[in-house]
Amino acid sequence: MASSSGASSPSPTDVTDYAGRVVIVTGGTRGIGRGCVEVFASAGAHVVFCSHEPDGGAELSTTVTARGPGRAEFARCDVADAGALTALVTETAVRLGRLDCLINNAGWHPPHKPIDDFTLDEFESLMRLNVTSVFVGCRAALPFLRLSRGCIINIASLVATIGQYHATTYVASKGAVLSLTKALAVDEARHGVRVNAVSPGNIDTPLWQQAVDQSPDPRRTRADGEAAQPLGRMGTAEEVGRLCLFLAAGATFTTGVDHIISGGAELGYGRKVAD
Numbered sequence: 001m002a003s004s005s006g007a008s009s010p011s012p013t014d015v016t017d018y019a020g021r022v023v024i025v026t027g028g029t030r031g032i033g034r035g036c037v038e039v040f041a042s043a044g045a046h047v048v049f050c051s052h053e054p055d056g057g058a059e060l061s062t063t064v065t066a067r068g069p070g071r072a073e074f075a076r077c078d079v080a081d082a083g084a085l086t087a088l089v090t091e092t093a094v095r096l097g098r099l100d101c102l103i104n105n106a107g108w109h110p111p112h113k114p115i116d117d118f119t120l121d122e123f124e125s126l127m128r129l130n131v132t133s134v135f136v137g138c139r140a141a142l143p144f145l146r147l148s149r150g151c152i153i154n155i156a157s158l159v160a161t162i163g164q165y166h167a168t169t170y171v172a173s174k175g176a177v178l179s180l181t182k183a184l185a186v187d188e189a190r191h192g193v194r195v196n197a198v199s200p201g202n203i204d205t206p207l208w209q210q211a212v213d214q215s216p217d218p219r220r221t222r223a224d225g226e227a228a229q230p231l232g233r234m235g236t237a238e239e240v241g242r243l244c245l246f247l248a249a250g251a252t253f254t255t256g257v258d259h260i261i262s263g264g265a266e267l268g269y270g271r272k273v274a275d
């Protein structure tokens with residue numbers, strides 16, 4: 001339908017095509033970030049991804065680039081270092097001539113414990129990793145995203161909305177990411193920049209496996225993780241990547257929204273109903 005306000009609506013897009021676009025994914029060497037790197041490169045994008053550790057970065061960029069049609073490039077960067085993250089974003093956008101999408105994914109979930117056992121240093125360093133890096137990444141990317149009318153996707157978490165046992169610091173950090181997303185979406189709409197959150201439930205990644213391995217009963221922890229979803233399994237990193245691609249390439253009238261990808265874990269008051 002034609003717009004009565006005179007504002008032009010975008011022409012129809014192929015939601016699986018992101019050719020010619022430049023994307024930055026923080027924390028892309030494994031897990032959800034890796035899923036995003038692979039999906040966006042398979043849609044034709046030039047993806048620059050980072051990690052604070054070198055492990056796996058070069059191999060992943062070689063494999064993804066060989067597969068095409070897009071390409072992936074690894075850069076070592078600790079997102080908790082504001083100067084390094086700002087330089088990564090700015091240098092990438094200047095060198096490649098544009099920036100279309102920033103996915104703020106790098107983050108960590110500390111082992112579960114009551115608030116009494118968290119130190120102030122632990123809380124502050126988690127906020128620096130999970131929240132400050134999102135602020136820094138967005139601030140550095142926006143001058144370029146305003147030119148391309150691009151988008152930001154912040155990886156939050158389902159537990160920001162429903163809470164989680166013995167995880168006060170993590171849940172607080174992801175709540176901050178969600179709120180920042182909404183406030184930034186309000187400010188940037190006038191520039192045509194969309195800012196959305198993706199909130200995964202249980203996604204089978206190395207981080208989730210770490211939680212399994214550290215638990216007193218690893219088999220039970222994994223079984224409980226699978227059973228938490230009415231869909232009967234955990235999600236995959238690729239499924240989260242596909243949602244992010246849809247938000248970037250196709251969801252052109254969506255901003256400031258928390259997109260939960262949880263296999264229905266929170267539905268029906270979280271109660272699991274057996275037949």
Ligand SMILES: NC(=O)c1ccc[n+]([C@@H]2O[C@H](COP(=O)([O-])OP(=O)(O)OC[C@H]3O[C@@H](n4cnc5c(N)ncnc54)[C@H](O)[C@@H]3O)[C@@H](O)[C@H]2O)c1
Pocket residue numbers: 026027028029030031032033050051052053077078079080105106107108109129155156157158199200201202203204205206207208
């Ligand atoms: N897996 C889940 O079930 C789940 C659920 C909700 C939210 N999340 C969120 O999704 C994001 C990714 O989680 P995941 O499960 O894929 O984790 P993961 O540990 O499997 O992978 C994390 C990635 O981030 C990178 N990274 C970590 N610290 C970094 C730093 N300081 N600087 C740069 N890179 C860094 C790692 O190198 C890795 O590439 C996190 O923000 C996490 O909180 C995950």
